[in-house]
Amino acid sequence: MAKKGILFGVGVGTGDPELATRKAWRVVGEADVVAYPAPDEGGSFSRQIMAEAISPDAIEMPIVVPMIAGAAPAHAVYDAAAARIKTYLDAGLNVAVLCEGDALFYGSFMYVLARLKDEYQVEMVAGVSSLMAAASAAQQPLASRADVLSVVPAPLDDARLEAAILGAESVAIIKLGRHLARVRGVLERLGFLDDALYISHASLPHQQFLPLADAPADAPYFSMILLYKGDALWG
Amino acid sequence: MAKKGILFGVGVGTGDPELATRKAWRVVGEADVVAYPAPDEGGSFSRQIMAEAISPDAIEMPIVVPMIAGAAPAHAVYDAAAARIKTYLDAGLNVAVLCEGDALFYGSFMYVLARLKDEYQVEMVAGVSSLMAAASAAQQPLASRADVLSVVPAPLDDARLEAAILGAESVAIIKLGRHLARVRGVLERLGFLDDALYISHASLPHQQFLPLADAPADAPYFSMILLYKGDALWG
Numbered sequence: 001m002a003k004k005g006i007l008f009g010v011g012v013g014t015g016d017p018e019l020a021t022r023k024a025w026r027v028v029g030e031a032d033v034v035a036y037p038a039p040d041e042g043g044s045f046s047r048q049i050m051a052e053a054i055s056p057d058a059i060e061m062p063i064v065v066p067m068i069a070g071a072a073p074a075h076a077v078y079d080a081a082a083a084r085i086k087t088y089l090d091a092g093l094n095v096a097v098l099c100e101g102d103a104l105f106y107g108s109f110m111y112v113l114a115r116l117k118d119e120y121q122v123e124m125v126a127g128v129s130s131l132m133a134a135a136s137a138a139q140q141p142l143a144s145r146a147d148v149l150s151v152v153p154a155p156l157d158d159a160r161l162e163a164a165i166l167g168a169e170s171v172a173i174i175k176l177g178r179h180l181a182r183v184r185g186v187l188e189r190l191g192f193l194d195d196a197l198y199i200s201h202a203s204l205p206h207q208q209f210l211p212l213a214d215a216p217a218d219a220p221y222f223s224m225i226l227l228y229k230g231d232a233l234w235g
Numbered sequence: 236m237a238k239k240g241i242l243f244g245v246g247v248g249t250g251d252p253e254l255a256t257r258k259a260w261r262v263v264g265e266a267d268v269v270a271y272p273a274p275d276e277g278g279s280f281s282r283q284i285m286a287e288a289i290s291p292d293a294i295e296m297p298i299v300v301p302m303i304a305g306a307a308p309a310h311a312v313y314d315a316a317a318a319r320i321k322t323y324l325d326a327g328l329n330v331a332v333l334c335e336g337d338a339l340f341y342g343s344f345m346y347v348l349a350r351l352k353d354e355y356q357v358e359m360v361a362g363v364s365s366l367m368a369a370a371s372a373a374q375q376p377l378a379s380r381a382d383v384l385s386v387v388p389a390p391l392d393d394a395r396l397e398a399a400i401l402g403a404e405s406v407a408i409i410k411l412g413r414h415l416a417r418v419r420g421v422l423e424r425l426g427f428l429d430d431a432l433y434i435s436h437a438s439l440p441h442q443q444f445l446p447l448a449d450a451p452a453d454a455p456y457f458s459m460i461l462l463y464k465g466d467a468l469w470g
Contacts, residue, residue: 009371011363013361014361018256018257018258019256019257019361020256021248021254021255021256021257022253022254022255023251026253102363102367102377103371104370104371104375104377105366105370105378105384106380106382107376110376113376122374124370124372124374125254125371126249126363126368126371126437126438127363128256128361128362129364129367132337132339132340132361133361135339135340135359135361136244136338136339136359136361139352139357139359140339141339141342141345141348142339142340142341143340144341145388146388146391147341147388148386148387148395148399149385149386150383150384150385150402150403151383151384151385153382153383155381156381163402164403167398167399168385168399202361203361
């Protein structure tokens with residue numbers, strides 16, 4: 001019986017192909033099968049990042065995730081993707097699944113992982129997440145010394161947003177989208193509007209960072225707010 | 236007058252040289268001067284990670300930070316380091332400062348940055364942080380969907396530890412060292428001992444991950460606790 005293949009969960013960073021790790025580049029280049037999430041229409045962002053690394057001989061496998069606002073993760077999509085990946089692994093092929101940022105930081109790879117980890121050998125390749133890329137774009141510390149750093153999804157209700165913002169010295173608010181105006185209101189009410197930064201498309205040529213007060217009304221998916229309230233900032 | 240050099244803040248990842256980004260490798264290879272924190276005795280960990288990238292023609296500049304437990308960051312050390320980096324930048328040389336993990340995630344680079352950012356061009360190269368490397372070692376999601384993720388330094392007092400642990404679905408407790416037993420006590424009291432994982436030396440050949448209940452009494456610097464309490468884990 002053939003030896004089973006290995007499943008690789010590969011974080012590819014936030015957009016600049018040079019922000020992929022050397023390991024991501026090698027693992028993806030050597031993979032027999034390269035899988036990646038893709039929207040209904042248009043290209044896959046993670047595939048675009050790794051385009052030059054993928055071997056021309058590799059089998060490519062888009063995992064098409066319908067973009068329905070508010071929908072729960074599409075279990076059927078991941079069931080089908082896992083079943084197909086299984087057939088490759090059983091045939092002895094190594095499969096690399098590309099993940100924007102880091103695979104385990106709010107990523108969809110965990111749904112694939114959950115379905116396959118008990119049966120197959122898995123190797124994770126950690127990646128540069130949007131959190132670090134945003135701080136680099138803003139050239140502002142994320143956290144220092146005894147600071148608590150909280151990552152807070154914008155869809156949470158005002159009460160939880162407030163508690164998270166007040167409970168930490170450093171706050172990153174992610175998944176802004178249509179929640180931007182409300183989140184901005186919460187920060188203003190708490191007196192932090194002037195200290196908050198808005199960053200979009202970190203690491204890409206069109207990256208933007210500006211005071212939250214000057215941010216556009218509609219935030220793209222690849223954007224976040226950073227707020228640093230600590231006093232240990234500048235050593 | 237010669238053009239001034241550029242200051243690069245380079246995250247080099249957590250130990251495996253392959254976990255450095257392609258950009259880190261290139262920038263460090265091209266740098267005229269490579270600076271890195273180093274202990275009083277023994278080698279620099281970040282230099283060791285990037286040893287094969289550094290040009291044999293580069294000027295190397297260890298920044299020796301005395302390892303005195305509980306001491307505030309050594310202002311004098313960073314004043315002197317900044318002054319020396321200034322002389323290189325003024326001479327038109329590019330200077331890369333190596334930083335374990337990511338430079339802005341609890342890193343000392345911010346002290347150099349604060350002293351030089353107003354006068355010189357700075358470029359940040361985001362890196363894979365210990366947070367992502369630890370989750371990869373444990374093959375466990377850091378956070379998903381609407382989870383709040385909090386990063387909590389172990390030296391905080393019990394009340395702040397408890398508040399941070401109770402306020403988030405996912406918690407990473409860093410800077411364990413001699414605080415491990417106390418932190419373990421807090422988690423046990425809150426009923427989370429059996430869910431917490433202990434990870435050390437993530438990404439290195441001797442990386443370890445085990446239930447916190449089985450962790451060694453004394454934690455090395457490169458270790459952390461991950462606790463996932465969310466219910467949205469496995470899609």
